[in-house]
Amino acid sequence: MKQFLSYAVTAGMLLATANTSHAADNFNDPEEFARQREQLAMTPKGPEGQPWAQYLVGKMADTAKYKKEGPATVCFSNAGVNNPWRVVGYTNMKEEVALHPEIGNFVHVDAEGSDDKQIADINDLLAGGNCDVLIVSPNTTAALTPAVEAACQKLPVIVFDRGVQTDCPVTFIHPVGGYGFGIQGAQFIADNVKSGGNVLMLRILPGVDVLETRYSAGRRILDEAGLKVVGAEFTDGDNAKTKSIVEDYLQRGSIDAVWMDAGATAVAAVEAFEDGGYEIPVFVGEDQQDFLQKWRALNMTAIAPTYPTYQWRTPILAAVSILKGEAVPGPEWVLPQPAITKENLDSFVNEKMPPLHYTMCGCEEMPNYPKAWGGNE
Amino acid sequence: MTDHVLSAAKPEKARGLPQINPVYFLLAALIVAIILNNPAFVEPTGYMNFLKRAAPLAILAAGQVYVIVSGGFDLSVGSLITLVVVGSSMLSNNDPNATGWVIAAMLGIGLAVGVVNGLVVCFLKVPSLIATLGMMITLNGFAFMWSGGAPRGYLPDSFRYFGRFNIMDIPVIRMLPVAVIVMAVLGFALYWLMHRTNLGRMIHAIGDNPRAAQLAGVPVNRVRITAFVVSSLSAVVAGILLGGFAGVSTDVGTGYELQAITAAVLGGAQLLGGRGSVPATIAGALTLTAIFTLLNFLGLPQPVRQVVQGLILIAAVALAMYRRKRTGQ
Secondary structure, X not given: OHHHHHHHHHHHHHHHHHHHHHHHHHHOOHHHHHHHHHHHHOOOEOOOXXXXXXXXXXXXXOOHHHOOOOOEEEEEEEOOOOOHXXXXXXXXXXXXXXXXXXXXXXXXXXXXXXXXXXXXHHHHHHHHOOOOEEEEEOOOHHHHHHHHHHHHOOOOEEEEOOOOOOOOOOEEEEEOOHHHHHHHHHHHXXXXXXXXXXXXXXXXOOOOHHHHHHHHHHHHHHHHOOOEEEEEEEOOOOHHHHHHHHHHHHHHOOOOEEEEOOOOOHHHHHHHHHHXXXXXXXXXXXXXXXXXXXXXXXXXXXXXXXXXXXXXXHHHHHHHHHHHOOOEEOOEEEEOOOEEOOOOHHHHOOOOOOOOOEXXXXXXXXXXXXXXXXXXX | OHHHHHHHHHHHHHOOOOOOOHHXXXXXXXXXXXXXXXXXXXXXXHHHHHHHHHHHHHHHHHHHHHHHHOOOOOOOHHXXXXXXXXXXXXXXXXXXXXXXXXXXXHHHHHHXXXXXXXXXHHHOOOOXXXXXXXXXXXXXXXXXXXXXXXXXXXXXXXXXXXXXXXXXXXXXXXXXXXXXXXXXXXXXXXXXXXXXXXXXXXXXXXXXXXXXXXXXXXXXXXXXXXXXXXXXXXXXXXXXXXXXXXXXXXXXXXXXXXXXXXXXXXXXXXXXXXXXOHHHHHHHHXXXXXXXXXXXXXXXXXXXXXXXXHHHHHHHHHHHHHHHHHHOO
16 A cells, blocks of 8 residues: 555656646747747738738638628637736727627627636537637637537637637637747846846746746846846735735845736836835836836836737637638737837827726727726716 | 743743733744844834735734634625725725725725624524625625726825825834834724723623623624624725725735634634634734745745745644643633
């Protein structure tokens, strides 16, 4: 019995190590890093000034066989509307639908962050038989793959935001990606802080692929630039915890730059410097209004990489094209992923919008802006 | 060391002086460890920032101990904090003049939540664990409906004053955060109410033996409802301080209910009622914050930190229990 137990423990440990090293490789893939770095510098194709309709990779998918006359039913299986980013994104999508009279009926089912519910949702939509196009924003990649494969057999499928492990959808819409996000922020620090400077990295939580890739890319750039990473801390996305962590680091030594893998708590981190009477260092935030306003008010040296919420408009454009039988970028539709910099900051600050409005929404020209997004007229 | 301390304290007990609660030694040890790791902690910015950060939890736990001593739990406080922060930002809408009535409105909500908790426990006979769990879910839903899932406004500086502002240029201590003043005043008030008034004695009595208390003429229901109201109002104050410290977010109160209960138990409160101390609970809250701060200073990797944090907690509570057995209290 004892022997059996020790074998079991050893086997378990081996498996665990194998898994972690495998995972580590996944989140720090030099080829993907290089590819995304290249894509950040590309000039997008498509209509000028409308990044949600642009694409970086020129390959097109033929959709002539899906052509359909008359008003169509577009179905959307959503992973959830459970964080401010998705709230802004889903508003973009609803407003985009309102612009297209050819969409007779838009069906939205919310999986509330559950894989099981989303799989059931997709099955129900298929069984109902009313959908002409299915849009999926998967909750997790691996779990949703079989459901998406089953849907591909029956109707054209568009996947966006997180991906699935199959290329059966007509197109998979996403911005450049997590490595790109990490690169933009870290490169800005490398360009503005002397070699040997102290950088504090703040992360939300471990183990989420889109966040791990941001971190690995950022870390790689900072290390290569000879900067000293004094700490990489998890904040759980909590303002109070973020502020406390930064205060503690400030007691121990100077900080020349702060890199963040997401900007929701960026203002709390800035306030730790402000309230303690320290000079605000070089900062990486994101495109939330509260950070952009703080940045302008304090005249900070900062950058805001984005994971643009305008990507929620694109699936509707793709669905309309597919129903007309027009070719769309595919099997991957890579959207540009711009960063907000000192040069264009003023055009993005809007004090009438709520604090966690993700500004890179491409929604300013839409009819119900700003009211539908929670802004004041 | 503990043995030594306890045996040294014994003669004092014979003279009728109170035993010293081990949570104070634990807190002192943690603070010494923090100072060894970071000598700057003895500067006012060091310990004042620490106290400021601990203030919301200390007040929340000091309120929670009322419910615990009366023989219940209040799990609704975390979501009440969230509701206070989200609601205040929605109502005040960045208008500095709104702060006064917004705070009054929030205290009103707190009062209502406490009364409802108490009524459900007293008259519908729902165990407090379930009654306040239901309230927690309900309040979370309210906060979500109100905000639509994302914060919709900012808190004006006049509202954030209590949790964020430091009064500077004070002799000797140089800076004094407003939150620390709030903690000292409310901490003393809650101590006085619990340990120096008849209400406090009645809360102890119903937690120890509700039947006996009733037979002795204690208005059990009224006292129990009062305990829930104190807890809810302390959560409102904690929410005002937290919103002030760190700004608006929609999950600001998550997990605070368990931290408050942990702080009370660290301070030697008995989970099924009848015993608990407000000052020791505040020390328990400071201890929890000190553990977090120390692990920050040590710079250990996250998983190690969680393991250490868990072990310290279990050891500390075991110590509190051991002391109770020894003293037979």
